[in-house]
Amino acid sequence: MSELFLIAHLAGRWVAVAASQVDSAVDIGEVVAVPCAPPAVRGLAALRSRVVTVIDTQVALGREPARAARRAIIAAIDGHHYAFLVDAFEDVFPFERTSLSSGLALDGRWAAAANGVVERDGEPLLVLDLTALVPAGTVIDDQAIAA
16 A cells, blocks of 8 residues: 655665654754753744754764754654655655565664665655654754743
């Protein structure tokens, strides 16, 4: 059965994100740092009159911080809005998701964040689970920040 996926580029590869996880794909503006936040939390940004927690997706995957990423995938997870930085995104396409092969070697945090594979023009793309990229214990309450 086909599902819809947003195709995005991050950490040197194209990935697929289930459209059911995506609220929108946007360019974000200024990001304000949050003291004592986990390294993967770049900060907060205002987006359409709400505050979103900005996740440096590359750091969440165990890589160097994204340098100039201004594009983001917006997702609501457990009632909180997050902006996951990506280098680029394309469009939404239907694909058949398959399970990860047991012989597929993924380094570190990629293994925890990938939950399937889709094939685009003969090229396998990892299906990225955005919930796995939110650092454990990260809850930045919009109300608490505004107070």
